[in-house]
Amino acid sequence: xxxxxxxxxxxxxxxxxxxxxxxxxxxxxxxxxxxxxxxxxxxxxxxxxxxxxxxxxxxxxxxxxxxxxxxxxxxxxxxxxxxxxxxxxxxxxxxxxxxxxxxxxxxxxxxxxxxxxxxxxxxxxxxxxxxxxxxxxxxxxxxxxxxxxxxxxxxxxxxxxxxxxxxxxxxxxxxxxxxxxxxxxxxxxxxxxxxxxxxxxxxxxxxxxxxxxxxxxxxxxxxxxxxxxxxxxxxxxxxxxxxxxxxxxxxxxxxxxxxxxxxxxxxxxxxxxxxxxxxxxxxxxxxxxxxxxxxxxxxxxxxx
Amino acid sequence: xxxxxxxxxxxxxxxxxxxxxxxxxxxxxxxxxxxxxxxxxxxxxxxxxxxxxxxxxxxxxxxxxxxxxxxxxxxxxxxxxxxxxxxxxxxxxxxxxxxxxxxxxxxxxxxxxxxxxxxxxxxxxxxxxxxxxxxxxxxxxxxxxxxxxxxxxxxxxxxxxxxxxxxxxxxxxxxxxxxxxxxxxxxxxxxxxxxxxxxxxxxxxxxxxxxxxxxxxxxxxxxxxxxxxxxxxxxxxxxxxxxxxxxxxxxxxxxxxxxxxxxxxxxxxxxxxxxxxxxxxxxxxxxxxxxxxxxxxxxxxxxx
Numbered sequence: 001x002x003x004x005x006x007x008x009x010x011x012x013x014x015x016x017x018x019x020x021x022x023x024x025x026x027x028x029x030x031x032x033x034x035x036x037x038x039x040x041x042x043x044x045x046x047x048x049x050x051x052x053x054x055x056x057x058x059x060x061x062x063x064x065x066x067x068x069x070x071x072x073x074x075x076x077x078x079x080x081x082x083x084x085x086x087x088x089x090x091x092x093x094x095x096x097x098x099x100x101x102x103x104x105x106x107x108x109x110x111x112x113x114x115x116x117x118x119x120x121x122x123x124x125x126x127x128x129x130x131x132x133x134x135x136x137x138x139x140x141x142x143x144x145x146x147x148x149x150x151x152x153x154x155x156x157x158x159x160x161x162x163x164x165x166x167x168x169x170x171x172x173x174x175x176x177x178x179x180x181x182x183x184x185x186x187x188x189x190x191x192x193x194x195x196x197x198x199x200x201x202x203x204x205x206x207x208x209x210x211x212x213x214x215x216x217x218x219x220x221x222x223x224x225x226x227x228x229x230x231x232x233x234x235x236x237x238x239x240x241x242x243x244x245x246x247x248x249x250x251x252x253x254x255x256x257x258x259x260x261x262x263x264x265x266x267x268x269x270x271x272x273x274x275x276x277x278x279x280x281x282x283x284x285x286x287x288x289x290x291x292x293x294x295x296x297x298x299x300x301x302x303x304x
Numbered sequence: 305x306x307x308x309x310x311x312x313x314x315x316x317x318x319x320x321x322x323x324x325x326x327x328x329x330x331x332x333x334x335x336x337x338x339x340x341x342x343x344x345x346x347x348x349x350x351x352x353x354x355x356x357x358x359x360x361x362x363x364x365x366x367x368x369x370x371x372x373x374x375x376x377x378x379x380x381x382x383x384x385x386x387x388x389x390x391x392x393x394x395x396x397x398x399x400x401x402x403x404x405x406x407x408x409x410x411x412x413x414x415x416x417x418x419x420x421x422x423x424x425x426x427x428x429x430x431x432x433x434x435x436x437x438x439x440x441x442x443x444x445x446x447x448x449x450x451x452x453x454x455x456x457x458x459x460x461x462x463x464x465x466x467x468x469x470x471x472x473x474x475x476x477x478x479x480x481x482x483x484x485x486x487x488x489x490x491x492x493x494x495x496x497x498x499x500x501x502x503x504x505x506x507x508x509x510x511x512x513x514x515x516x517x518x519x520x521x522x523x524x525x526x527x528x529x530x531x532x533x534x535x536x537x538x539x540x541x542x543x544x545x546x547x548x549x550x551x552x553x554x555x556x557x558x559x560x561x562x563x564x565x566x567x568x569x570x571x572x573x574x575x576x577x578x579x580x581x582x583x584x585x586x587x588x589x590x591x592x593x594x595x596x597x598x599x600x601x602x603x604x605x606x607x608x
Binding site: 190252254 | 379403428429430431432433438440442443447448450477483486487488490491492493494495496497498499500501502503504505506507508509511512514516517518519520521522523524525526527528529530531532533534536537539540541543544547550551553554556557558560561564565568569571573576577579580581582583584586587588589590593595596597600601602603604605
């Protein structure tokens with residue numbers, strides 16, 4: 001018996017379409033409905049038969065659904081909730097896959113009735129690619145799905161949604177929404193911002209040409225271009241909706257960078273060595289935790 | 305006929321041992337001599353038969369060599385040059401593989417006679433791993449080797465060293481030393497510094513535990529840990545010897561980051577989108593230039 005009778009996914013990009021694939025592959029839904037405001041996405045998903053039905057509009061997409069998952073950029077949540085709010089089934093679970101969590105309640109709660117269970121979620125998974133063609137069913141394997149239920153949320157609903165994420169291969173963590181936003185600010189949001197920034201800085205130099213940056217990128221720069229190639233709309237919305245935590249972590253980052261800069265200026269080799277030595281271990285711990293593969297240079301030379 | 309009668313490699317870590325493998329594989333040397341001040345490295349290289357002979361000391365290592373390549377951290381160049389300077393063969397080529405180039409002349413020139421050709425070089429290649437076991441012969445394939453000959457250097461010597469790097473699979477670029485240091489400051493040195501810094505910042509947080517940073521690193525952070533796992537001695541020496549260019553690029557980076565920070569604080573979504581959109585294209589250009597593989601997420605999901 002499928003875990004949910006009827007699941008609706010709103011937003012069929014990389015994450016939404018990967019989730020559709022994983023739901024199908026693991027028989028998690030009696031019926032799987034999809035909808036994207038971009039007709040091209042709907043067409044791709046329909047052609048690939050990733051869902052049972054592409055809905056005609058948002059309202060019909062959520063009709064009778066037991067689980068509705070928002071997989072659009074978070075900036076669209078408020079307007080979507082306004083449209084679907086009155087059409088959600090009583091007792092339905094409303095969730096999402098967004099990278100920020102505390103702001104979700106403010107965006108959605110005003111539009112839904114108290115008999116709908118809002119349990120935000122964030123699968124910590126993705127690639128730099130976008131759109132339904134880039135999705136794949138194993139995207140969530142061995143990754144963490146963080147659920148951020150509000151205080152007093154129904155335990156049965158939380159447990160069922162946890163089972164859902166486990167069924168697509170993820171480990172589940174329950175977290176307080178504001179704490180989630182702090183953790184992700186440092187593990188994801190600030191790294192993306194820094195990557196976008198260094199790529200931007202490199203592009204704008206006068207003395208070093210863009211062609212030189214590209215040719216000699218194997219020295220380290222190219223690693224940063226991967227996450228700087230991520231979906232710009234999604235990331236704009238992340239930064240607008242996790243302002244406080246991002247600014248705090250960014251403040252710490254800049255403070256630390258200034259200290260490193262000073263060590264370079266004053267040629268304090270011991271201080272530099274000390275910092276460079278300590279950071280080395282953390283990668284091994286990430287590998288040991290199953291969150292990274294144990295191959296040099298991201299496996300770039302594996303075929304040679 | 306081998307390109308050089310006798311080649312000596314001083315320093316048998318990741319780069320030196322990879323070069324030894326590539327020289328052997330492509331029959332570039334009549335005889336290949338190696339030496340490392342670390343006896344463990346010498347033993348590994350000897351056991352793997354990566355060179356014809358491990359020398360007993362620096363002086364005997366360079367005796368009669370037509371090409372001597374320094375593959376140690378650049379901080380050791382000066383003291384090595386002092387020891388080997390008087391023992392280099394007249395007409396020999398002295399080169400290196402260091403990541404900084406302008407400072408090489410000051411470190412080496414005082415110790416060598418005018419009949420030795422100093423042609424510094426920098427293969428823009430590497431992994432986050434260290435030591436002779438981590439090396440492999442294809443490390444330099446399709447990467448750029450940058451030669452930075454001094455003004456008035458012998459053209460035949462430059463051409464022969466270019467052939468050497470081509471023989472191990474690299475493309476060769478001739479560059480003015482100071483320009484090299486600026487290009488690499490932005491494509492390699494500052495990216496490494498930023499990576500070391502964000503990993504350090506994450507480690508030092510109070511509210512977010514190290515275990516959380518490790519668990520949720522797939523959101524982007526783990527990409528940064530790769531280059532922050534690189535050889536700390538090598539990188540300390542890079543920053544101490546490319547101070548001027550690194551500080552300049554770092555100044556630009558910080559200025560740009562402050563602008564991004566301000567856009568977040570004032571919720572200027574258009575400015576954020578604009579920056580995030582522009583940086584996206586540069587990765588495709590790096591892929592098109594053959595300096596990155598065209599797979600999502602560094603191919604992390606390829607086996608699934």
